Amino acid sequence: xxxxxxxxxxxxxxxxxxxxxxxxxxxxxxxxxxxxxxxxxxxxxxxxxxxxxxxxxxxxxxxxxxxxxxxxxxxxxxxxxxxxxxxxxxxxxxxxxxxxxxxxxxxxxxxxxxxxxxxxxxxxxxxxxxxxxxxxxxxx
Numbered sequence: 001x002x003x004x005x006x007x008x009x010x011x012x013x014x015x016x017x018x019x020x021x022x023x024x025x026x027x028x029x030x031x032x033x034x035x036x037x038x039x040x041x042x043x044x045x046x047x048x049x050x051x052x053x054x055x056x057x058x059x060x061x062x063x064x065x066x067x068x069x070x071x072x073x074x075x076x077x078x079x080x081x082x083x084x085x086x087x088x089x090x091x092x093x094x095x096x097x098x099x100x101x102x103x104x105x106x107x108x109x110x111x112x113x114x115x116x117x118x119x120x121x122x123x124x125x126x127x128x129x130x131x132x133x134x135x136x137x138x139x140x
Contacts, residue, residue, distance in 0.1 A: 005047040005064070007126020009112065009119045015055045019075060024052055025061060028092030031084055032117050033074055038085040040118035042069060049130055050089055051099075051121075053114065058098035062133050063089025095136040099129065107132045 010030050014021035024031055030050045032038045044050065046067025051059045066088040074080035104112050108125035121129065 003045075004123065005049055006045070007049045007051070007121040007123065007130070008044065009051050009053050009059075009114070009116075009121055011114070011117050012052050012054045012060070013117075014057075021052075021054055021060075023075075024086075025094065027086070027088075028061075028063060029070075029086045029088050030063075030065065031086035033085075034083050037117040038083065040116075041085040041087055043118065043120075044087050049126060050087075051129065051133065054098070055114070058100035058103065059095060059129070059133055060098050061089075061092065061094045062130070063092035066090050093133070093137045095133060096138045097136050099133055099136060103132065104129055 012021035012024055013033065020031065020033065030041060030044065032041050044065040046065060048065040050063060050065055052061040054060050068087060070086045071082050072084050074083040101114060107128045110125055113119055
């Protein structure tokens with residue numbers, strides 16, 4: 001029996017280090033850094049939908065977790081070995097216009113917490129947000 005995909009909101013860490021946000025968008029992946037936050041990426045299973053959320057902006061991209069965890073030195077710095085956990089996002093899509101926090105609450109019909117590195121969304125809220133994000137997707 002195939003499990004239904006889960007929905008997650010991942011903070012891109014833009015407020016702390018804009019390089020993290022830029023790298024996720026350039027690589028089409030979800031990533032987190034340092035203990036305990038990096039271990040949140042281990043929660044993702046193949047097919048889960050991950051929304052990349054930039055603080056103060058909103059959802060900027062989304063995709064489906066590949067299920068393959070990548071562990072590497074943070075920003076390629078050998079002094080930070082294994083401090084970056086990442087997972088490629090299949091069907092990676094960048095939004096033409098971000099889906100703001102207010103937009104997400106309206107579409108999801110519920111309050112959403114933006115305080116965590118990685119937050120699970122209720123399935124129905126996740127499906128609604130995904131539909132709204134697809135409308136804003138950049139066309140190739």
